[in-house]
Amino acid sequence: MVAKIPNSGKGLSQRTGSCAGLVAYLEKEAPGQWFSLDRDDVPAGEVTQAIDRNKRNLNRDADKYYQVILAPSQAELRHIGSDPEKLRAYTRTAMEQYAANFGKGIEGRDLVYFAKVEHERTTGPQDRAVQLGDVPRGQQKGGEQTHVHVIVSRTENLSRYTERKQAGELERKNPYHLSPLTNHKDTRRGVVTGGFERKQFSERVEQAFDQAFGYDRPLSETFRYAHTMQHGTPEQCAALRTEALREQQQRQAVQQAAAQQLAAEQRRQTTPEHRPVQVDTPQPKPEHTPVRERKPSRGFGMGM
Template sequence: MPISKPHSSLAADNKGSCSNLAVYLEKENEELDKIISKSKSSSESLEIERRKQGFFTSTETNVSTIEVISSIDNNKKKLAANDAKYFAPTISFSANELNQIAFEATGKRDLQSVWDLNLIELEKYNTLIREYGRKVMDNYALNFNRQDKGISSGSDLLYFGKIEHFRKFKGTDQEVINGTEVSGAYKKGLQSHIHIIVSRKDKSQRLKLSPTCNEKNTSRKIGTNTYQVGFDRVNWINLNERSFDRNFNYKRQKREKFENQNILKNGTPLEKQELARRIENTESNKSINQLNAQNLNVRHSQSITRRR
C-alpha cells in the first residue's frame, strides 16, 4: 500500500522555521547540479536541468524554496513558541505501485530507474505522482472532520509537496548490515516518493490541525455546540490506498492491502494465522482459475486448427 506517514518533522525541529527542512529537500536538485557541472554539451546540461523538481501546491507547480519557507514561517498566527509550526508527511510506494504509475504514464513496465524515461515520459510520470499527492492532501484535510469549519480539501491547507526519485542506503538498512551494499549507495529500481511540508494552521490561520494528535475522531461539546476533532491515521492510509487503486487502475492483491498488512504485523498469532490461510486460499484459487482459462484457450485454438 502507499505508505503515508504523518511525521511531526523530518531532519528539523518543527517548532521553529521550516528552512532547514525545505533546504534539505533540495538535495536531489543539488546532485543534478553536480552532474550538470560535468556535462559535455549545453543540450546535455539542459536535459538534466529539466529533470529538477520544484515544490507543488494544490494548484501550482515549480514553487521556489524561498516561497515555501516564507509562506510556512508566516502562517503561525497565535501559535506559541513551543507549538509545532508545521508537519512533514511522506508518501512512499511499493515497487509494484511505482511500476503501475510508470505504465499508466508511458505504457512501459519493469523500468530500472527514472533515467530510463525521456523528458516527455518523465513529465507524464511526475504529473501522475503530483496529482496523487494532491489527492492525498485532500484526504488529509477531510480526515480532520472539520468541514463545518471550512476544511474540506487540500486547497484549504497551506502545504508544499516535493517529488524525489532516488533513495540511498543507510547504515541501518539490512543490506548494509549484511555487507551486500554500502551506506550512501543509490538503491536500484524506481524509488519515487513525495515529501510534504504542511502548516499547523490552515490557510485562514483560524484552526490548528495536527496529524499526530492522539485523538482519532472525538466528539467535543462547548455549550450547545458539538464538533469533531482528531485525526485517524489508519483511516488516512486506507483512504490513500483506495485513491491510489482508483487513480491508477491498480488491482491490489489481498496481501498488499493495508488492513491485511497491519494484521500480519500487529495482529495476534491467531489473527495472523487465520489471515495467512485466507490469503493462501485466495491465491491458490486464482492460480487454478488462471490455469483453467489457459487450458480452455489452448483447447479452443486446437479445435479451430482441426476444423481448418
C-alpha cells in the first residue's frame, strides 16, 4: 500500500488557488462518482465549491488544499477483488488515520475531503522506465491499477468548528490549519504543536488495510521494508533482506506442509479400505398367494 501526499508545485500541483483544475482532471476517467465521509455520488461541482469555501485566515500564497493518493499493490487488489465499495470504506478509515496523525485530537468528521476511485494509471516523469527512455510518458500501465485520489481542505471543517465553538466545546480562537507537508513531527513545545509524521501515516494506513481485510502481509511488502531499502544503511538493508528471506522460507514451508496434508487426505479418501461400503438393501419378499385347488375334469367313458 502506497500512501502518497504530493508536494505543491506548478500546474495541477499548485495548491494556492481553487481546486477546480484538479477536480476537472480527475473527471477524465468517469464523471462524478466522488464520495466523502458520509456521502456517495457527490457531483464534481459540489466538490469544488466545498473545498474552495472551506478556508479562513490563510495567506494568498498559502496552500488551500492537499491531495492524498492511496495506491494498493496488485496483490492487495487481488485480495479484495478490486472491489470499489471496499476501497471506499478503506479510504474513510485511512482519512481517520490522516486526522489522528496530526496529534490534535481531531477526527475524520473534522476534515472536509472528497475522494474518487480510479482504475487506470499512466506513466509519468517519476517512473524509472520513463527516466531510462524505455517507455514514453503518458503510456497506460498494464495490470490492476486501481487507486484512490483524495482532495482534502487544509482548514478543518469550518461548519463543525463553528458548531463546537457555539456549544462551548472549544476554547481555541481559530480553526486548525492542517498541513501534511509540515516539517513539524509530533512537537510538544513551541508555537506549533503536533505536526504530521508522513512515515507514521504510511504505516498506519498499511495496518488499517491489513486489519480491515485480514491481509497477511509479507515483510517484503511492508512500508518498513521499502523505506529501509531506500534510506537505510547497507547493514540495515542486508539485515532486513535476511529477515524477509527467512520469513519467505517459513511461509513456503507452511504452504508445502498444508499441500501435502491435503494430498494425503485426498488419497486416504480414495483408497479401497476407506471407500464407502455399499450395503445391499434387502428386497421385500412377494406376498404368498394361496394356490387355488384345481377341480378334477370330467372324463368320457370308452363305451356307451
